[in-house]
Amino acid sequence: MEFFLDTANLDQIKEVRELGLLDGVTTNPTLMSREGGDWREQAALICEAVDGPVSLEVIGTSAGEMIKEAKDLVSFGPNVVVKIPMIPEGLKALKELTERGIKTNVTLVFSPNQALLAAKLGATYVSPFVGRLDALGQSGMEGVNQMRTIFDNYGFATKILVASVRHPMHVLDSGLIGADVVTLPYSTILQLMHHPLTDKGLAAFLADWEAFQKGN
Template identity: 50%
Template sequence: MKFFIDTANLEEIKKAKALGILDGVTTNPSLISKESIDKEWIMDHYISICDLLEDEEDLSAEIISTNYVDMIQEGEKLSLLHPKIVVKIPMCEDGIKAIKFLSKKNIKTNCTLVFSIGQAILAAKSGSYYVSPFVGRLDDISHNGLSLIKDIKIIYDNYHFKTNILAASIRHPLHITECAKIGIHAVTSPLNVISNLVQHPLTNIGLDKFLKDYKNKF
């Protein structure tokens, strides 16, 4: 399973790379708005992110347009910025049409804000490279986000859809490990969630004992 970091912060991306687990980056307008950059420098910021990535890694950069014509124009513009960019498009009728159009032009897309099986099927049928179901946001409203991931995986396997499942809105390590058991392509999460996979109280206790025993002897 691939690990993507959900951020637009260059330092966080560098830390993920240093940890040795980075497979890609996802962003959205909210994450971009947190960075200290002016609007006219957003495209340059995307390029800076891409320049940090290795050959097989990619960046999902989200459009802000909401109608078909503007979506495809913005999508084409983003795709020309850098070969590592995947155009992130929200789930809606015009979004599905835009994904279909861009896919026919061999432009990779990521269908985002997916919350249902039906939406996931449409994303795959339109040719999206990634589909991003939002696990945590479903949990927030007392729906089982992981159950949706399981159902999408079953349906995609049934029909041999090539769309990759990229689980988003990951809130804690359990989301990551459960997604791994389901067998999906990738998860995207904040860096701190991935870092928390390292932690276990028994690991800390064991390490402290090993070092104490060594010190007492030598």
């Protein structure tokens, strides 16, 4: 399973890259706006800093606008994946972008049927938003499980990119289901590394070693 970092912050990207855990990055207009400054400059820097895929999102809502923006976004680097919203106009744009060989990430996916449509049109990734479904009392991960079954049934090459990840259990469930990618906020990646028994055990080992050194 690949780990993407869901951020537009270069410091976070560099830190996770140094850990060896960075397979790619996903961004969106909200994340870009938090960084301030020139978004184009920021996007170019992110694409330079990341060896793997970088998802950059269109903001247009018509197929024509999305296609025009996609042509611009791919100029930032060969690793750009264009994020397209799961709306009818987005599907129209997706079809043409697939034909042009442009990699795509269909975002704001909330049902297996939506994921199926995107896969039929050749999306590179589909991004089910599990946390937002959980917040409504629905099971986001059950939808991911159904997507995995459907994609495997028909041999779709589209990758399932689990998004809106809120806690480590989402990562665990993604791995058990066989999702291809999870995109995580920086805080959740930190949570994955820590366990209270690890900290307690290390403290005990160091204390025992210090006592041993003093006794010799």
